Amino acid sequence: xxxxxxxxxxxxxxxxxxxxxxxxxxxxxxxxxxxxxxxxxxxxxxxxxxxxxxxxxxxxxxxxxxxxxxxxxxxxxxxxxxxxxxxxxxxxxxxxxxxxxxxxxxxxxxxxxxxxxxxxxxxxxxxxxxxxxxxxxxxxxxxxxxxxxxxxxxxxxxxxxxxxxxxxxxxxxxxxxxxxxxxxxxxxxxxxxxxxxxxxxxxxxxxxxxxxxxxxxxxxxxxxxxxxxxxxxxxxxxxxxxxxxxxxxxxxxxxxxxxxxxxxxxxxxxxxxxxxxxxxxxxxxxxxxxxxxxxxxxxxxxxxxxxxxxxxxxxxxxxxxxxxxxxxxxxxxxxxxxxxxxxxxxxxxxxxxxxxxxxxxxxxxxxxxxxxxxxxxxxxxxxxxxxxxxxxxxxxxxxxxxxxxxxxxxxxxxxxxxxxxxxxxxxxxxxxxxxxxxxxxxxxxxxxxxxxxxxxxxxxxxxxxxxxxxxxxxxxxxxxxxxxxxxxxxxxxxxxxxxxxxxxxxxxxxxxxxxxxxxxxxxxxxxxxxxxxxxxxxxxxxxxxxxxxxxxxxxxxxxxxxxxxxxxxxxxxxxxxxxxxxxxxxxxxxxxxxxxxxxxxxxxxxxxxxxxxxxxxxxxxxxxxxxxxxxxxxxxxxxxxxxxxxxxxxxxx
Numbered sequence: 001x002x003x004x005x006x007x008x009x010x011x012x013x014x015x016x017x018x019x020x021x022x023x024x025x026x027x028x029x030x031x032x033x034x035x036x037x038x039x040x041x042x043x044x045x046x047x048x049x050x051x052x053x054x055x056x057x058x059x060x061x062x063x064x065x066x067x068x069x070x071x072x073x074x075x076x077x078x079x080x081x082x083x084x085x086x087x088x089x090x091x092x093x094x095x096x097x098x099x100x101x102x103x104x105x106x107x108x109x110x111x112x113x114x115x116x117x118x119x120x121x122x123x124x125x126x127x128x129x130x131x132x133x134x135x136x137x138x139x140x141x142x143x144x145x146x147x148x149x150x151x152x153x154x155x156x157x158x159x160x161x162x163x164x165x166x167x168x169x170x171x172x173x174x175x176x177x178x179x180x181x182x183x184x185x186x187x188x189x190x191x192x193x194x195x196x197x198x199x200x201x202x203x204x205x206x207x208x209x210x211x212x213x214x215x216x217x218x219x220x221x222x223x224x225x226x227x228x229x230x231x232x233x234x235x236x237x238x239x240x241x242x243x244x245x246x247x248x249x250x251x252x253x254x255x256x257x258x259x260x261x262x263x264x265x266x267x268x269x270x271x272x273x274x275x276x277x278x279x280x281x282x283x284x285x286x287x288x289x290x291x292x293x294x295x296x297x298x299x300x301x302x303x304x305x306x307x308x309x310x311x312x313x314x315x316x317x318x319x320x321x322x323x324x325x326x327x328x329x330x331x332x333x334x335x336x337x338x339x340x341x342x343x344x345x346x347x348x349x350x351x352x353x354x355x356x357x358x359x360x361x362x363x364x365x366x367x368x369x370x371x372x373x374x375x376x377x378x379x380x381x382x383x384x385x386x387x388x389x390x391x392x393x394x395x396x397x398x399x400x401x402x403x404x405x406x407x408x409x410x411x412x413x414x415x416x417x418x419x420x421x422x423x424x425x426x427x428x429x430x431x432x433x434x435x436x437x438x439x440x441x442x443x444x445x446x447x448x449x450x451x452x453x454x455x456x457x458x459x460x461x462x463x464x465x466x467x468x469x470x471x472x473x474x475x476x477x478x479x480x481x482x483x484x485x486x487x488x489x490x491x492x493x494x495x496x497x498x499x500x501x502x503x504x505x506x507x508x509x510x511x512x513x514x515x516x517x518x519x520x521x522x523x524x525x526x527x528x529x530x531x532x533x534x535x536x537x538x539x540x541x542x543x544x545x546x547x548x549x550x551x552x553x554x555x556x557x558x559x560x561x562x563x564x565x566x567x568x569x570x571x572x573x574x575x576x577x578x579x580x581x582x583x584x585x586x587x588x589x590x591x592x593x594x595x596x597x598x599x600x601x602x603x604x605x606x607x608x609x610x611x612x613x614x615x616x617x618x619x620x621x622x623x624x625x626x627x628x629x630x631x632x633x634x635x636x637x638x639x640x641x642x643x644x645x646x647x648x649x650x651x652x653x
Contacts, residue, residue, distance in 0.1 A: 014316045021307050029300045033293065040289035048249045048260070055262040055275045058202045058209065063267035065117060066170060070159040072114050073172040073186045076107055076123075101138050108186065109134040117198075119191040124149055125184050149185060151215065161269045163213040163220035168195065195222040202275055203227075207259070210274040211266075212238045229254045229276070237261070242272045252276075396450045408449060415446045430576050433507075434467040440476045440498070447484060455484070455494040463500055466507045470575060478544050479511040487515030495562060512560030525557055575612065584616075593628065615640075 108121040112134045121134045124141060131141050141149060148164045152171045159172040171187040195211055199222055202209040208227030212235075213220040221235050233255040241252070241263050252261040260277040393416055400408045422439045444457045480496065488494025495514040500507060529545050545555040574586065575594035586592055586604040593611050599618030604610060611628030620637040633643040 014311050017311055017315070018308055022304060025300055025304055029296065032296055036289055036293055036296070043289065048262075051260065051275055051277050052249045052262045052264075054202050055264045055273055058199075058273045058275070059264040059266045062198070062211070062271070062273065063269070065115060066161065066269060066271075067267065069115050069118065069170055069188060070172050072111055073170070073188065074159075076111050077172065077184055077186055101132055104132050105134065105136050108132065111186070111188070115188075117190050117194050118188045119194075120189045121186065122189075123184060123186045148187065152185060152187075161213055161271055162215055163218045165218070166220065167192070168213055168220045168222075192222060196224060198222075199224040199273075204277075207276045207278055208234065210234055210238055210272075210276070212242060212272045212274065213270060214239065214242060214272075215270055227276075229257070234276075238263070238272065238274055241274075392450075393446060412446065412449050415442055415449065418442045419446065430470045430574070431473050432467065433469040433471050434462060436471055436473065436476055437462045439474075440480060443477055443480060444496075447480075451484075451494075454492060455488050455496065458495070458497045460497075460499040463502060463507070465502070466500070469507060469573060472544075472548065475544050475548065476509070476511070478541055482541055483511055483513040483515075487513035487517075491515060497560075497562060510560075512562050514560075514562040517559055522557065522559065529555070529557065581618070 104123060108123050112118050112121040122131050122145070124131045124145070129140060130138060131145055132138050144165050148162060148169055148171065151162050151164065152160060152173070159170070162169045162171055168190040169187045170190060171185060173185050199209040199211055203224040208229060209224045211220075211222040219235070219239070221231060221238075223231055223234060227234070237252055237254050241250075241261065247263050247265060249260060249262045252259055254276065262275040262277070264273050265271070266273055393412070397409060397412055397416075400412065419439065419442045422435065422442070441459065444459065447455070448457065476498070480498075483496045488496060491514075497510075497512050499510050499512075501510065502508075525541070529542060541555065541557070548555050573591040574580075575592055575596060577594060578592055578596045578598070580586065580598045581600040581602070584598045584600065584602045584604075586598070587606045590604045590606060591609045592598070592604065593609075593614065595613045596610050596615070598604065598610075598616045599620065601618055602616045602620045602622070604616065604622045608622050608625060610616065610622065610626045611630070613629045614626045615631040616622055616626070616637065617631065617633035617640065619635070620633050621635040622632060622637045624636075626632050626637070631640040632638060633640045634646075637643075638646075
């Protein structure tokens, strides 16, 4: 035994244990990792949804406030003083005009106080080409005001948000009167400071919230005060996003820094609100899950490493020590440690060696016990047949003697003498088929004396090639007896037929009659033959079936070609003094020689020959010829020593 192959068994066992443990551990790890990744994904989605929800809240809050202010502005333009100033004639006296200007100033001042977002309010009358301000001034529109007015009239809406010179205005006009367009406008300048403060309510960790307005007259940008991005970079980013209509939560790059942007339109106004979040935000959400994945991985690796170490410590190393001791025993001849050794593995090896010796002895005893039981059962089953025919024959002799048929009695006695010479002259369990055929000739002649010409018997000649074929004794008589008793006995003109059919290297034997055979009766007989009650009376066809099965064959019942009941007997060729262990099978046209042992669960395949004195190990599958005296093992079966050599190599690998 070489050193490099000192522990094939322990290595193979260790590898299997490690593989099984790793498969189980990886399955648990994969399941845990899948759950963790799913939870992390859900956390990221929830975080992004929260950012988007805050942007939507920002948008809704601003839209509600602008809508409310716009409603108040329209109400202001519907007051009587507004109507008078809008339609004032050119020859209106100055005192009267002054009075209405003061009243208008009070109204727009009151409008200014309706919202903290309003920094100032103004109203423009096109007929007068004058502006009245909440501060009390009354003047011709400035360039900025003229740009604001022109920008509004270029828009179709009655209310709009416009950006002019870095300021944000909410502008509204009067309703039409007498099918004429209103000639007055009112606007509110929104406070940049308060808008920035409003944006600041939705900012976190230096990430800005933004209000953006775009129009033909210019753009406006309000940013929360603690932004880490430059206004120009934010303006460029949100301009592009608003122009493309990219609302919702998306990834963006501002000032070369990756971030997340939640963009929402503000009602029907040309306004957009946006919330920026650092690209670190998802990592902050997922960091606890990442830590858990690392911990989970570390625990899995630690468990796997610990298991491998324990397998090596408790299995591989001790078995290697045992194999080294076996190697020393092989070279020195000194015995191993006895059972009193303090080393568990020494005791295990001693017990294993002892167990092997006891097992070998047990197998040999079981083999001979099985063979003896097998031969005893065959002889017992054969003995069960003889009385039935004997009873019927002597009863018929009695009847002929009562009728003083001396010639019949003499002939019957001669036939019985020949019949029982066949029974008593040989104790063999198997005989040549020619002897069994001659016995059935004697048997049918006795039955012809009994039944006369009422029952015709047709015996097909036995094929010469099968005259020396070994078969169990008394397999044909029970089939003929069944044909007589259950087929044609009560018929006026009955017919029984024996015929042979060759099939490759096998022979099928058919015994049929032209009597009646109801399907129910055939089904009942089939169930009886297939039953496994070994304590039930075993006569006639059941007897034949049992003995044929012990020798590897089969018996089938069916409707015959003559219209009545038919029995077909076929099977493998089984030699003398063979032992077929429990669960073994000889299939189809196989041929088994004399004194052959077939182990538990072994199978001899169709058309395979097994030579005299051969041994087929338990569980083997024989697919090719086995020479005489050879022992084979394995699936597919090979020489036993070669099988052991291959097994050793596989264990070492």
